[in-house]
Amino acid sequence: MSKGKLYGIGVGPGDPELLTLKAKRLIETNDVLANPVKKEGEVSTAFSIVKPVVDLSGVEVIDLVFGMTGNSGDYWEFGRVAGDEIIKYLSQGKNVSLVTLGDVSIYSTFMYLEEYVRGKGYETEIVPGIPSFCGGAAKARIPLTLGDQCLAIVPSAKDNPMVAEALDRFDNVVVMKAGKSVGKILEMMRERGIGSDRMTVISNVGMPDEYVGPVAEGREYGYFTTLIIKKNAEKGE
């Protein structure tokens, strides 16, 4: 029996219609759809995005427990555990779709298991998706980069010195997972003479409390909050 192939599939930032044609085709024709969850029985955000637009008849949907403790060592360990689980299906000749929010190459847990599964002699393929910051920039109708400008993408880990570095040196800065740091980042902008009107908040896109717009100081934002900071106003006239 020939071995199955593992597909890591980015499903985009939240709108089911932002799935690619390729993602839809593969999820519908592969044997198994793995739903990455923190604990058994949960529905992953990636799975809720896919469900309204793909036909899952004939597809075996499985839960793949993939804990997230925020410690990078753990991710590799979880990748091996989840990889062995996936290999059970691949070794039976089944093709597996593993769906992931946004794009697969941007902060995705899939990469931790891809290398492991490939190392065990199985074929893998990555299907890119739209990253959340592109989805957010589109909603806000602002460019991330124009002309010769640069863009820095930084995660807002607590006290991450790279946020300051990026604000010092880059025209455009995307801060991901920034929900809890908005106040602190506004302070860093103030210290650098960057007005708070240069920040666009993209929060919980696709969820009932979605918000895209200027920052409201003092307001609370959820975990899935991305900030786009553009140091220079851009106008054609």
Add this chain to the structure above:
Amino acid sequence: MSKGKLYGIGVGPGDPELLTLKAKRLIETNDVLANPVKKEGEVSTAFSIVKPVVDLSGVEVIDLVFGMTGNSGDYWEFGRVAGDEIIKYLSQGKNVSLVTLGDVSIYSTFMYLEEYVRGKGYETEIVPGIPSFCGGAAKARIPLTLGDQCLAIVPSAKDNPMVAEALDRFDNVVVMKAGKSVGKILEMMRERGIGSDRMTVISNVGMPDEYVGPVAEGREYGYFTTLIIKKNAEKGE
């Protein structure tokens, strides 16, 4: 008569199947598809990506001349000229799709005319697409960012000091439009003790001379070349 609406639609990095479901639906149902070209009669890369997967019957396809001289002032001027051309259709109540390679927020010329058209009182919407660097990372099966890492995206304008800044400070660096600078960037990496094996070349994706893999010193690469430089090897073991 009600006014038409302008849609800026990202069509992804080259593979027609990486079009989103939303892009396909809008291009098929909007009245006009504007094909951004450098001169009349040309076929744009974005249009060749779309053509195999969308049904264009009933869609009026127009050329939209949008010169690229590399001078940012000119882009705004071209944006106004192209914007006025688009407005001719919008004012007749026609909805217009304007397709753009990759994602709309990353170095796209669409943003230059969007603000102008919106300023003239027309509705606009941006539909994000997969940026070329996400497409490239997927092909190369490498992560752009993991865990708490940062990512810098820099255009390789000649003698751009930001390439050095990014190499000094960021774990992961994407250099876009790098075809002519590969040798120079390798030299900058050498000066910083970063091995040439840390560079992945993504060149002319979707074209007959597509190349994704390690850099071959001395080889020539085309204009649509993206480099991914990862300063640290990442392995789970």
